Amino acid sequence: AVMRLRPVLMTATVASLGFLPMAISTSAGAEVQRPLATVVIGGLITATFLTLFVLPLLYIIFDRTKLRGRLASKTVVVTVVLIFFGISSVDAQQRISIENAVETAVKNNQQLGINEAEVKSAKLNAKTAFEIPKTGLFAENEDYRPSDKVGILKIGVSQAIAWPGLYAARKNYLNAQLKYAELNIDLLNATIKRDVKTAYYQLWYLQDKQILYKRLDSVYTMLFKTAEIRVKAGDVANLDKISAEAKMRELKAFMVQNSKEMTIQQQQLMMLLNQNEWLLPLASPLVKMNVATANINVGHPILSLQEQNVNISSSNIAVQKNTNRPEFSGRFFTQRLWGANDPFTGFSVMAAIPLFGGGAYRNKVKVATAEREVQE
Known part of the structure; x- marks a missing residue:
């Protein structure tokens, strides 16, 4: 040794x-x-x-x-x-079909889980459209005067309420946001399927290309060996051998380059499927893809998402307009609560009108209108 x-x-x-x-x-x-x-x-x-x-x-x-x-x-x-x-x-390396690849990618995609959580949050948020301000409890003593140092003790409740149209506008706005979150899931599903199919079919094409290269390699190797034997026998010139060798080496370089491209596509497929495993397409010839004619009645997910952005902006305009409407509040009190003799009972109603902040409210409506124009 x-x-x-x-x-x-x-x-x-x-x-x-x-x-x-x-x-x-x-x-x-x-x-x-x-x-x-x-x-x-x-x-x-x-x-x-x-x-x-x-x-x-x-x-x-x-x-x-x-x-x-x-x-x-x-x-x-x-x-x-x-x-x-x-x-x-x-x-x-394990082989996988296109259907299983798409299913695995959808199952392992973490962004889908985030979007589903956003949909759940939007559903819960939509239930807050008719949120009413808190009810107030008050106690006050008024009508003091020199002859009456006791005054009138009042205990009661107060409640404020916005313009009724604001609640309906807020509901439409929150429902539009909910629909946007749902459409975002459809867009993500379509994007995942598109990317997985692109990487899969590209890898499948390179796999068939590599098989073809291997067949050609055996042919060129045989031609080179034949040319080498004929050169030794003196039947042909050395130029034929050099030409056959150049073709053989060129093909081997193509095989190496194609192998590297296959590795890149495998890494892309691993990333899309969120798996740390080298995968290959089915060991069968590449089939022709059936390209279905697009249905004009069904919108593209990206167009549907953008259209929903316009709807959200329109709903926001309605919210801002109803915010500029009057707000109402009322109070009710009674001395019967503690059993007073000859008790006082009364109520009051108030309407809050934006007298001094009208310009700011109108500007908010203009901002919402400009946002809708941007989305359109």
């Missing part, structure tokens, strides 16, 4: 260093040379590792006469199994 260590390491090192200029080259033709040099260097490193570690371990396993204990045998077996299991697990 000691005698063979130096030759093995020298062979792999010299060959790897020989391909190093090709691997780091940036001159003309580097896009073809670099992938080939990278593959060769990686293969030499892997072969050296297998020669120095895996093959001796396998020899120890099968040559049981030289084992000195069961413990050592079990340790070596576990080591080799772990090595091969790790190597094979890298290439293990």
Whole structure:
């Protein structure tokens, strides 16, 4: 083993260093040379590792006469199994259909959960449209005079209420916000399906493209070997061999580039499905997509969402207009509450009119109108 260590390491090192200029080259033709040099260097490193570690371990396993204990045998077996299991697990990739991919993406999307919580909040908020101010309890003593230092004690309740149209306008405004939240879920579902299908079909296309490249690679490899044999036999010129080799290397570069693009699409699909697992499309030829004719009676989710923004702005205008209407309040009292003799009982009604703040209220209506124009 000691005698063979130096030759093995020298062979792999010299060959790897020989391909190093090709691997780091940036001159003309580097896009073809670099992938080939990278593959060769990686293969030499892997072969050296297998020669120095895996093959001796396998020899120890099968040559049981030289084992000195069961413990050592079990340790070596576990080591080799772990090595091969790790190597094979890298290439293990699960296949998934487009339907399951869309279903998984919708199920694992966290933004949908946030939107559903927003819909729930909007539903609860819509129930507050008819919110009435708190009822007041008052106690007052009035009508003091020199001849009557006791006065009149009044205990009662007071209640304020807004213009009735304000409650209806507020209800329409909150219901419009609720519908917006619901439409936002539809838009998110459509966006998820679109993105997943785009990534899936792109990956499927690249997968079929890679299969086609592999078939062409076998053809070009055979042509190169044939040209090499014919050059040795003197049937053709060396130019045919060079041309076949160039085509073969160009195709291998295309395969490497296509493999990288597949990796990018797999990462995109992993992100959309919110899974830490490498996935591939079905192992079947890419099917033609059926593009359905758009129904003009059904609006696009984005258009529906924007239309709902206009409705919210219109509802806000109605709210601001009704805010400028009068507000009412009333009070009721009676001395019967504590059993007074000849008790006083009475009530009062008040209407609050915006006499001095009319300009501010009108400007609020103008702001709401401008917001609707922006949304339109």
